[in-house]
Amino acid sequence: MKFIISRQELCELTSRIQNIVAPKTPMPILSNFLIEAIDNRVVITATDLTVGVRCSSSAKVIEPGATTIPAKRFSNLLKELTAQHIEVVTNERDVTSITADSSTFKLPGMSKVDFPALPDLAGAQTVRLKQGELKEMLYRTAFAVSKEDTRYVFTGVSLQIAQARAFFVGTDGKRLARSSIAVQVDPDFTSECIIPLKAIDEIMKNLTREDEDVILYIMQDKIAIEAGDMIVITKLLTGEYPDVEKVIPRNTHTYVSLHREEMMSLLRQIALFTPDTTHSVRFTFSDGQLYLSVNTMDIGEGKVSMPVDYQGPRFDIAFNPVFFLDILRHSKQETVSLGISDSYNPGIISEGDNKLQANDAAKAELPSPLFVLMPMRLNEEVTV
Secondary structure (H helix, E strand, O other): EEEEEEEEHHHHHHHHHHHOOOOEEEEEEHEEEEEEEOEEEEEEEEOOEEEEEEEEEEEEEOOOOOEEEEHHHHHHHHHHHHOOOOEEEEOOOOOEEEEEEOOOEEOOOOHHHHOOOOOOOOOOEEEEEEEHHHHHHHHHHHHHHHOHHHHHHHHHHEEEEEEEEEEEEEEEOEEEEEEEEEEEEEOOOOEEEEEEHHHHHHHHOOOOOOOEEEEEEEOEEEEEEEEOOOOEEEOOOOOOOOHHHHHOOOOOOEEHHHHHHHHHHHHHHOOOOOOOOOEEEEEEEEEOEEEEEEOOOOOOEEEEEEEEOOOOOOEEEEEEEEHHHHHHHOOOOOOEEEEEEOOOOOOOEEEEOOOOOOOOOOOOOOOOOEEEOOOOOOOOOOOO
16 A cells, blocks of 8 residues: 555544544554545544544555554644655555655555445435534533433433424433424434434534535434535444423413523533532522522631512522533523423423423424533522
8 A cells, every 4th residue: 555645634633533533442453543545535433332533635656555554643743744745655565654855764564454344325324414504403402311320321422303394402401402404304213312422523623614515324223424525424322311391381381581691601600619419509680680509617617699580479499500501501582481380390491582392392493403401409598
C-alpha cells in the first residue's frame, strides 16, 4: 500500500474516530485503525465491537492496499508533524512508513485479516433527514441520559418512529427530555430502539454539515448513520424502554413564564449553597415573584428572586438546580414555560409559549422539545 495525502485531512480523519478505539482490550487489533487505500481515497475504520466508525478522504493512491496501525501513536504523530503532505507506505510485513519532508517514521501494524468487519447494512429500513435536524434532536435529549449503568436502558437515547415522525427521548429517571420531528419514511413503518450514549456522542461529533442529508439505517439489533463520507454503526441496547408518556403530566393548568438567562443566573448562584448529597432548592411562587432559597447547616443560606407572571396563592415545590440548569442550557428561546400542578408531581418545561394543553393525547400534539423534571422532597421551610 502506498499513498500521498494532505497531513491536515489525515489528521482530521483520525481525530474523528479516535474516541472509538478501546484504551484497554483483550484483542490488540482493536487498538488499531484499519487503513485502506483504494480508488484514490483513503478509508479509516475504528471499532470497539459495539460502535464502529468509518470515514474517508481523497488521496493520491499509488498502490492500493490495506493494513492496521496503532491508533493512538499514529494520531499523536500526525498532530506533531508540520509537513503539508505525507507519504504512507506499508510493506508485506505490515510495517508502515510515514514520510513527512525529511522525516521518516516506521510503525509495526497487524494484518487487516483479523480486523472485525463492520456489519452489512443490506435489508435495513432507511430514514432520511437533515444533519442539522438530527443533531438538534440528539442535543435536546442526550444530556438527560443516565451516566450510570444501574438502569441499563436509561444509558441510551430512545428512538421511536411512528406515523412518519421520529421521537427521541433521554431520561435517567429523575428528568426527561423529549423531541420529535417529521421524517421521510413510509407512514406505516414503526420502529423502537435504544441508541447507546457513546454512539450518540460520535454521531453528533460527525454531523458537521447542517443542510446536507443524513441517512439512518435501522435494523433489528443495530442502527447506522451515514453522513457524507462518514458512517457510524452501533449495536442497540437491549431491554424495554419505559412508557414515558405516562410520566408527562396531563393535568397541568398553572404555567409560569421564565426568562431563561435570568433564571440560569439565579440557579447558578443558589446551587453554590446546595449540598452535594441533595441538590435541592425550594421554589416559592407568590404574587408576581419567584423566590429560590436553600438553607443548610454545613454550607449556609442563599435566597434569590425574580419577577414572574404568577398570580395566586403561595406555592412551594423543590427541584434539583443542576438538572433545571441542564434543561435551560439545552433550550434556545428567550423564555421557557414551567408547568406545575402541586408539590409532588413533575414540573413540565417547554420553550416560549408552547405549552402542553390538558387534552393533549397524541404524541404529535406535544410540544417539541419537552422537558419533565421530577420534584424533590421539600426541606424545612425557609422564610423568604
